[in-house]
Amino acid sequence: MFKKVIIAEDFEEFNLAVKQTLSDLNIVNFQHAKYCDDAFLKIRKAIQDNEPFDLLISDLSFKKDHREVKIGSGDELIQKVRELQPNIKIIAYSVEDKNVRIKSLFEDSDINAFVLKGRNSIEDLKKALSIISTSDQKFISPEVASALQEKGNYEIDDVDIKILKYLSAGTSQDDIIEIFKTSDIKPNSKSAMEKRLSKLKDFFKANNTVHLVSITKDMGII
Amino acid sequence: MFKKVIIAEDFEEFNLAVKQTLSDLNIVNFQHAKYCDDAFLKIRKAIQDNEPFDLLISDLSFKKDHREVKIGSGDELIQKVRELQPNIKIIAYSVEDKNVRIKSLFEDSDINAFVLKGRNSIEDLKKALSIISTSDQKFISPEVASALQEKGNYEIDDVDIKILKYLSAGTSQDDIIEIFKTSDIKPNSKSAMEKRLSKLKDFFKANNTVHLVSITKDMGII
DNA sequence: TTATGAATTATGGATTTCCGTAAAATACTG
DNA sequence: CAGTATTTTACGGAAATCCATAATTCATAA
Numbered sequence: 349m350f351k352k353v354i355i356a357e358d359f360e361e362f363n364l365a366v367k368q369t370l371s372d373l374n375i376v377n378f379q380h381a382k383y384c385d386d387a388f389l390k391i392r393k394a395i396q397d398n399e400p401f402d403l404l405i406s407d408l409s410f411k412k413d414h415r416e417v418k419i420g421s422g423d424e425l426i427q428k429v430r431e432l433q434p435n436i437k438i439i440a441y442s443v444e445d446k447n448v449r450i451k452s453l454f455e456d457s458d459i460n461a462f463v464l465k466g467r468n469s470i471e472d473l474k475k476a477l478s479i480i481s482t483s484d485q486k487f488i489s490p491e492v493a494s495a496l497q498e499k500g501n502y503e504i505d506d507v508d509i510k511i512l513k514y515l516s517a518g519t520s521q522d523d524i525i526e527i528f529k530t531s532d533i534k535p536n537s538k539s540a541m542e543k544r545l546s547k548l549k550d551f552f553k554a555n556n557t558v559h560l561v562s563i564t565k566d567m568g569i570i
Numbered sequence: 571m572f573k574k575v576i577i578a579e580d581f582e583e584f585n586l587a588v589k590q591t592l593s594d595l596n597i598v599n600f601q602h603a604k605y606c607d608d609a610f611l612k613i614r615k616a617i618q619d620n621e622p623f624d625l626l627i628s629d630l631s632f633k634k635d636h637r638e639v640k641i642g643s644g645d646e647l648i649q650k651v652r653e654l655q656p657n658i659k660i661i662a663y664s665v666e667d668k669n670v671r672i673k674s675l676f677e678d679s680d681i682n683a684f685v686l687k688g689r690n691s692i693e694d695l696k697k698a699l700s701i702i703s704t705s706d707q708k709f710i711s712p713e714v715a716s717a718l719q720e721k722g723n724y725e726i727d728d729v730d731i732k733i734l735k736y737l738s739a740g741t742s743q744d745d746i747i748e749i750f751k752t753s754d755i756k757p758n759s760k761s762a763m764e765k766r767l768s769k770l771k772d773f774f775k776a777n778n779t780v781h782l783v784s785i786t787k788d789m790g791i792i
Numbered sequence: 793t794t795a796t797g798a799a800t801t802a803t804g805g806a807t808t809t810c811c812g813t814a815a816a817a818t819a820c821t822g
Numbered sequence: 823c824a825g826t827a828t829t830t831t832a833c834g835g836a837a838a839t840c841c842a843t844a845a846t847t848c849a850t851a852a
Contacts, residue, residue, distance in 0.1 A: 360692050365583035411688055466633055470582050518781030537801045559740030561780050759831045
């Protein structure tokens with residue numbers, strides 16, 4: 349089982365629950381941070397002191413408050429920690445249930461487990477801890493397990509996302525084209541934009557642009 | 571202090587934390603429900619048994635799962651409980667930080683306190699408990715206290731919301747007009763619709779319809 | 793180089809939305 | 823009841839978006 353654990357979690361309640369769970373499993377050497385920045389510093393310091401953590405349990409979304417932060421989300425924190433200490437085990441612990449985001453956590457940041465906060469999360473957390481501590485197997489909460497099977501929507505690329513974001517920010521198609529031209533983004537003609545949009549509407553089964561933005565917002569893509 | 575408390579909350583972690591908090595305050599007679607339906611039944615039963623609850627602590631959003639439910643949200647639950655037992659004290663306990671929704675809880679459902687889940691929620695919860703148990707004073711977490719001062723946006727009515735919802739569902743303006751006509755909603759001409767939309771765009775400072783839907787979605791209005 | 797196919801851009805017309813003005817209906821007031 | 827104000831509806835042109843088709847560019851291979 350794990351020897352030294354760090355928790356990145358802003359909500360008091362979840363901190364309490366995780367600590368309780370760890371204690372139940374006789375893991376006593378743990379720390380917690382309410383901000384991603386703090387968590388990152390602690391992890392780095394632990395490496396320097398030659399007493400690195402062997403597990404990070406991290407929330408994904410952190411509330412913004414008065415404090416200025418460099419790392420604003422759990423996704424970023426996980427990414428950076430994975431680079432800094434490739435062998436550390438990571439559990440993402442979140443209410444996030446959007447397939448796209450969960451999938452990218454496993455694929456891009458190589459997390460070891462995803463535990464969905466909800467009606468049975470503590471049990472899930474215990475399972476995750478037990479599985480990933482003894483093997484390199486992955487764990488994912490059953491409610492969202494389908495996220496991994498889902499065939500990649502590689503059809504949607506960076507530019508598509510950018511377009512959607514501009515649209516949802518109230519930019520007209522013509523203006524987006526202008527922006528693309530000045531920032532040298534490859535396809536930047538009126539018809540290319542229209543083709544892309546119609547492809548997106550097709551893909552997401554949207555009736556019109558309003559609908560498209562509404563759908564992609566709900567899916568957490570933008 | 572309160573004698574008999576019921577908690578409506580789906581997340582295990584929050585349940586744990588609330589129970590802990592109540593215990594700390596020497597409140598031992600409490601029950602909890604993970605579904606609104608269950609909470610409502612328990613409250614009704616308690617009245618029939620002549621041992622009513624004197625406090626409801628309720629979350630606002632409940633995850634949907636396999637189970638069919640009649641009451642799907644804390645807002646509905648609170649509304650119904652307030653009708654059923656007008657003298658019960660109610661604490662809304664949620665991550666919801668949209669002013670509009672918080673305000674309507676105080677105004678429409680006459681809740682006694684709003685505690686925002688976050689980095690200091692347990693302390694807030696204790697404060698809320700202490701204040702509302704001894705007086706008819708209201709409590710609201712400081713981070714969102716501004717919600718109450720905010721001048722009412724009475725300018726936006728039911729029909730506006732309906733329009734926004736239809737738009738975000740991909741309905742064209744013309745189709746919405748048709749729907750309004752068949753369901754006998756008062757102003758249902760093309761120009762009335764256009765006027766309303768332009769008023770809404772003005773109010774929310776939206777550049778166009780896409781932007782408008784995006785903004786109102788973010789604000790939690792739709 | 794030239795042929796081929798894919799990607800990008802151009803064009804024009806249909807549809808929808810946008811916006812101002814005016815007419816009509818309704819409500820309110822003295 | 824007449825007169826005024828407000829709301830609702832009607833209309834028309836401008837602008838934006840939608841959509842199909844055609845022309846152009848570009849990369850690649852024969």
